Amino acid sequence: MKQMRFLKPIVGAFLQLASVAAFAGEVPFNQASFQQTILSGQPAIVYLHATWCPTCRIQKPIVDRLSAEPELKKVTIFIADFDSETNLKKALKVTQQSTFVVFKNGHEVARSTGQTEEAVIRAVFEKAL
Template sequence: MNRIRFVKHIVGAALLAASAATFAGEVPFTQASFDQTVSSGRPAVVYLHASWCPTCRVQKPIVDRLSADPKLKQVTIFIADYDAEAKLKRELKVTQQSTFVVFKDGHEVARSTGQTQEATIRAVFEQAL
């Protein structure tokens, strides 16, 4: 009985992960999910933010709106904590919070730092498509 329940949980977790990949939107950054998304060529944006950053506080509601936009539903937006993700910052050569790094077909195609205009941020995100 426990074995069947365990298998059901594993299958459920796999289905949940697959559905999250289908409907992208905002997800917390993890190295494994980021690596999987980029290596598969799916469109992605890494948003390095800090809770203490005034620019990031302006950007966050914009990012929330864009992640809900049907046109951008294929784009996975990884939300990464600027202060906690030292390895990611080195890997992406990011030196400032409020930075967006955009990936398409497994390669970086754009980046933006400090933008607070929704139209400009949308244009940056759309480069992932």
């Protein structure tokens, strides 16, 4: 019985990590999931948006299309609310909504703010691969 108590957290952490890796695409920002993704070296993008932002409204359908493309399906896109994720903004040094921060192998490799051209956003996203 004691062994089960030790195995439960290990198995739980493994399953959570596996689910993040298996389910790439758009997910709501969660600090624990984000950290696991980055620490595991999985490709990730943090998208800081605001519901009131006109640029973000233009970007959202582009993000939806790109996240559905086969080559970008392995990239996890964390959707973070610009107004409520103050710690994240400080950690990433983001000062404006409509910002993408791209990670590859656990490190930031690109960022873009205010971009609305699909080809340019695609090029930024592809840096995660």
